[in-house]
Amino acid sequence: MKVMQAAAEESFEFLGKSEAVENQEIITLEDVNIHYGSFHAVKNASLPIYEKQVTAFIGPSGCGKSTVLRSINRMNDMIRGATIDGKVLFHGHDLYAKDVDPVLIRRSIGMVFQKPNPFPKSIYENITWGAKINGFKGDYNELVETSLQKAALWDEVKDKLKENALRLSGGQQQRLCIARTLAVQPEVILMDEPASALDPIATGRIEELILELKKYYTIVIVTHNMGQASRVSDNTAFFMVDEGRTGYLEEYAPTEQLFLNPTHKKTEEYISGKFG
Amino acid sequence: MTQRSITHPFGKKRRLHERVIETILFLFALFSIMITVGIAVILIRESFLFFSTPEVTLVGFFTGKTWQPMIDMFGFLPLLNATITTSVIAMLFAIPLGLFVAIYLAEYATDKVRGRLKPILEVLAGIPTIVYGYFALTFMTPLLRSIFGQETVEIYNTASAGLVIGILVLPMIATMAEDAISAVPKELRLAGLALGGTPIETTFRVVIPAALSGLSATFLLALSRAIGETMIVALAAGAGPNMTFNPFEAAETITGYIVRISGGDVSYNSVDYNSIFALGLVLFIITFTLNLISRKVSSLFYQEYE
Known part of the structure; x- marks a missing residue:
């Protein structure tokens, strides 16, 4: 126990330094408030997201972590009655400024959903769909191969690229959805509980993949699984829900610190399984 | 606590009335099926009478380009041709328009707008077809004649009838196509948008392709409805077989001919009279096949997204 604490303190220091030196803030949330109609879903969320790191959003159901995630690529725009105040800065530019096109945001900030949702088309077409509408001019065969390789799916599907994607297993479908996003x-990939519909083996492969992908991409992941958050993320944001069922950010810290030395009582209770 | 009895209190009698009701329900179901079978049997028997007439041959019937029972010419191609002409015109008009209405309703309309528009469409579907027939004759035909010229467009013509059949099947296409489009999982739309697709790109390059089999089933059913449509063509398309590909000329469809003969004073057991059963049988087979294919396609589609 003592050894673990010491290690935690050491790594906390290390993480604290590394952020300052190596990783820049790519996204900053400033006082984000989200309403669904008259319902106040999230209040005053402010947090930084660092480049080429994995940031995890955890918290009990209804705490607004997925809502906050969707505000980062403006997918909340699709929900009728959803309004947002505050700022979401991407490279310092407010994503909710009038001159910003949400369609173009989503080309820089991709998203992977809870339930694998490949198009009912071939594996090949699933990969090329996004590139095509983005006016990609390069070699599509190469794009398909590199995307599938980055998503650790190439070896399993290289002989059946023309097959319908719906015939793949759930885990393969989810990796295809990641490949399609890549x-x-x-620059940024948002993942909304990407492994919650998968079995433990498929989940393990997604986690390995996330660790590999963070070399090139900034990743924000919402997860119910605290083990998963501690395994894959560098920073963790813990969201809570108040008596009015409004979600808010309770604590944000480097992951090891948040899990080993949480400063807030509620964080400690949540990660030790007292509720949620 | 004593154990309750689990045997029938009155022996097997208890279940008797349930069996009786079950049997009655089964008989009603059987009755409706028997009626359909009965219709098919009568069509086949009377058609047999027609084809056993010495003047009629199967080959002549299916390949002949002249239908003049008065002079023993029984080639049904002119009738089939007129039926195909009116149906194709109807589909060319109704499929694009119905599809756009459906896309709008399913993807873009707010709940409020949808709540107002759908009842209007349903009312449109409840108008008696004879009224559509008048509409073709007194509105569509004059309109076509004023656009294309009095000399070009005859008073009775297949274009007018076809367009009005198109209006007739439009609500059916719109509502069924909307169901097919709405059955596409929301997750696919989100995926399209999250990959940087605009709402239009997502609609036309994800949602519509994903709904294609459901939409095909809708179109087939609408085609079947158009082929079988009677009152509009009887009133507006013309009353005389005419082998023409010009939609501005009068031409009689299969259904139009059947109406004229069965309403006229042709004697029973004449060849003319029997011919309408053969034509009815052909019509029955065409629409039955289309409906079967449509059902098959549609069940495959809805299975895909369960």
Whole structure:
């Protein structure tokens, strides 16, 4: 126990330094408030997201973590009655400024959903779909191969690229969805509980993949699984829900610190399984 | 606590009335099926009478380009041709328009707008077809004649009838196509948008392709409805077989001919009279086949997204 604590303190220091030196803030949330109609879903969320790191959003159901995630690529625009105040800065530019086109945001900030949702088309077409509408001019065969390789799916599907994607297993479908997102060449990938519909083996492969992908991409992941958050993320944001069922950010810290030395009582209770 | 009895209190009698009701329900179901079978049997028997007439041959019937029972010419191609002409015109008009209405309703309309528009469409579907027939004759035909010229467009013509059949099947296509489009999972739309697709790109390059089999089933059913449509063509398309590909000329469809003969004073057991059963049988087979294919396609589609 003592050893673990010492290690945690050491790594906390290390992480604290590394952020300052190597990783820049790519996204900043400033006082984000989200309403669905008259319902106040999230209040005053402010947090940084660092480039080429994995940031995890955890918290009990209804705490607004997925809502906050969707505000980062403006997918909340699709929900009728959803309004947002505050700022979401991407490279310092507010994504909700009038001159910003949400369609173009999503080409830089991709998203992977909870339930694998490949198009009912071939594996090949799933990968090329986003590139095509983005006016990709390069070699499509190469794009398909590199995207599938980055998503650790190439070896399993290289002989059946023309097959319908719906015939793949759930885990393969989810990796295909990741590959499809990579093919658009985003900077940031948002993942909304990407492994919650998968079995433990498929989940393990997704986690390995996330660790590999963070070399090239900034990743934000919402997860219910605290083990997963501690395994894959560098920073963790813990969201809570108040008596009015409004979600808010309770604590944000480097992952090891948040899990080993949480400063807030609620964080400690949540990660030790007292509720949620 | 004593154990309750689990045997029938009155022996097997208890279940008797359930069996009786079950049997009655089964008989009603059987009755409706028997009626359909009965219709098919009568069509086949009377058609047999027609084809056993010495003047009629199967080959002549299916390949002949003249239908003049008065002079023993029984080639049904002119009738089939007119039926195909009116149906194709109807589909050319109704499929694009119905599809756009459906896309709008399913993807873009707010709940409020949808709530107002759908009842209007349903009312449109409830108008008696004879009224559509008048509409073709007194509105569509004059309109076509004023656009294309009095000399070009005859008073009775297949274009007018076809367009009005198109209006007739439009609500059916719009509502069924909307169901097919709405059955496409929301997740696919989100995927399209999340990959940087605009709403239009997502609609036309994800949602519509994903709904294609459901849409095909809709179109086949609408085609079947158009082929079988009677009152509009009887009133507006013309009353005389005419082998023409010009939609501005009068031409009688299969259904139009059947109406004229069965309403006229042709004697029973004449060849003319029997011919309408053969034509009815052909019509029955065409629409039955289309409906079967449509059902098959549609069940495959809805299975895909369960």
